[in-house]
Amino acid sequence: MNKSLLASLHFLGVSHHGQSQQVRGQYALGDEEHGELLSSFSASGKFQGILVISTCNRTEVIFDGGSQALALQILTDYFQTGSGTISDHFVALDGWQVVRHLFRLTSGLDSMVMGDIQIASQIKESIRRSTDAGQLSPLLSKLCQGSFKAGKRVRAETGISNGAASVAYTALLMAKEYFGTLRDCSALVVGTGDMGRDVVYNLMSKGLNRLTVMNRTESTGRAYAELINGHYMPLTELPGEIDKHDIIITCTAAGKILIDENMVPDSDAKQLFLDLSVPANIGAAVHERKNVVRVDIDTIQNHLDKSMVARTGEVPQAEAIISEEMLAFQYRQILDMASPSIVQLREEYELIRQEELARAVEDMDPALLPVLEQLSQRLVKRLAVMPIEILCGQAEKSTLAMEEYLDASLN
Numbered sequence: 001m002n003k004s005l006l007a008s009l010h011f012l013g014v015s016h017h018g019q020s021q022q023v024r025g026q027y028a029l030g031d032e033e034h035g036e037l038l039s040s041f042s043a044s045g046k047f048q049g050i051l052v053i054s055t056c057n058r059t060e061v062i063f064d065g066g067s068q069a070l071a072l073q074i075l076t077d078y079f080q081t082g083s084g085t086i087s088d089h090f091v092a093l094d095g096w097q098v099v100r101h102l103f104r105l106t107s108g109l110d111s112m113v114m115g116d117i118q119i120a121s122q123i124k125e126s127i128r129r130s131t132d133a134g135q136l137s138p139l140l141s142k143l144c145q146g147s148f149k150a151g152k153r154v155r156a157e158t159g160i161s162n163g164a165a166s167v168a169y170t171a172l173l174m175a176k177e178y179f180g181t182l183r184d185c186s187a188l189v190v191g192t193g194d195m196g197r198d199v200v201y202n203l204m205s206k207g208l209n210r211l212t213v214m215n216r217t218e219s220t221g222r223a224y225a226e227l228i229n230g231h232y233m234p235l236t237e238l239p240g241e242i243d244k245h246d247i248i249i250t251c252t253a254a255g256k257i258l259i260d261e262n263m264v265p266d267s268d269a270k271q272l273f274l275d276l277s278v279p280a281n282i283g284a285a286v287h288e289r290k291n292v293v294r295v296d297i298d299t300i301q302n303h304l305d306k307s308m309v310a311r312t313g314e315v316p317q318a319e320a321i322i323s324e325e326m327l328a329f330q331y332r333q334i335l336d337m338a339s340p341s342i343v344q345l346r347e348e349y350e351l352i353r354q355e356e357l358a359r360a361v362e363d364m365d366p367a368l369l370p371v372l373e374q375l376s377q378r379l380v381k382r383l384a385v386m387p388i389e390i391l392c393g394q395a396e397k398s399t400l401a402m403e404e405y406l407d408a409s410l411n
Contacts, residue, residue: 005333008048009139011093011101012071013060016112021298023089025279027079029054030253037061038133040074049137051144053105053126055119056167056195056278056297057112062102064137068092099329102143103322106151108160112297113170114311115161118198120151142332150325157321158314168198170300171274175203175247178272178293186210188245190238190258192224195276196251200228203247212245214238216252239263249274250281261285264292349380 014027029037034054041050041063049064063071076086093101101110106123108115127144130136136144155161179185187208189200192215200211211230215221218234225232233241238258242248243265250258250273259273260283267290275282275296287294353376361369 005330006095006099006139008065009062009095009098009143010064010066010068010071011060011062011098012068012075012090013053013058013093014089014091015058015060015110016298017091017110019089021278021280021296024057024059025255026081027059027089028056028253028255028278029059033253034129035133037075037078038129038135040078041066041071042133042135044070044074046070047135049130049140050133050135051126051130051140053123055122056276062098062140062143064139068094096326096330099143099146099326100322102147103150103325106147107154107318107322108151109154109315109318109322112300113167114315116167117155117161118168118195120148122194123147142329142336146325146329146332150322153321153325154318158318160311160314160318167276167297167300168195169202171199171276171295172202172206174295174300175272175274176206179246179270181207182209183207184209185246186212186244187247187249188212188214188241189230190214190235190248190250190281191216191252191254191277192220193251193253193276196249197224199249199251199274199276204228208247210245212241214241216254243267243271246270247272247274248282249276251276252281253277254281255279257281257283259283259286261289264289266290346380349383353377353380 014024016024029052034052038050038052041047041052041061044066047063047066051062053060053062061071061075072086072090075090076082079086102123104110106120108117108119111119123144127136130140175185176182182203183206185203185208187200187203187210189196189211192213204211211225211228213221213225213228213230213232214235214237215224215232216235218232222232224230242259242263246269248259248271252258254277256279258281264271264273264286269291271289271292273282273286273292273294275294278297280296282294282296284294286292357372357376360372364372
């Protein structure tokens, strides 16, 4: 495997793999924080490209150039933690490990809910931010293109995304299980985050009776409420509205508890609290109230629908597709790397051909010139193909090494 192809590619990330919601919450990024962290990396001037991926379950940075040590220092300075803490919480990957991670992530294999298709749109948003900031290097651009190709194939050729394919839809299934029917239920939505919007869309598709929207920014809240035929109320009214709704959903970047047990009265009526925020917006003690169920992101992971069993059976095929796409990505990288040299070699061949042809026709019948011209052009074309054939042979050898790496990484 040709490691030098991706020697500049690195990764640092924290996610639901091995880290609790509380730990992930320390590194959660809202829209503003996302831009600030991107700017912190850019300001160092040491990176050719940066991609920051931030969802409710992960905060990850893929960077082209620079070093792991410098990236750790930037993260430490930004999050105001000791370097040891960052090192303990963030996983570090390099080169082909980064390629495999992003390919699996875009394909839904690394999501909290296997087959989650929402992650693809979140990565696209990260790409847009990096592009707007001038931080999407050619290597990162090609990496992202390759990952989307892999994801598209996995979804088309396997059943990995059949059934409930997102945290939002799994939350809906839990709501239906708790209430039976949602047609007589009302919901209070605090925040207008993407995941909260998806939950609301799913609830409305099942006949939700009434919907109230609260948001820190009034204009955004009102616009969203109008879009979904809901009713907007200012966030200051939250304490008085909780007992008027059956389902309470929070999806904000507030970074603190907005609803605690003192705001939730004991009642004979059922209530479901869906906390989709990281850090949590709903206190854990709320669950102790009568007829109240509190569900957070980590709880949802333990209540996946029955289709998850079938999806698990699709993993080997999905992994095989990802391996194929990684090999294709490597092959393209080898040819892209060699392309300028091949072009230069062809130009040198052409100069030599013209010089030798000029010498040869000095004492020769001019009628033979077309024949020599054609012959010399054919020779140059044949010679120009040889470097490509040699490169293809090297790519095949590198492919064998890559296959060994993929086999080892899957075992």
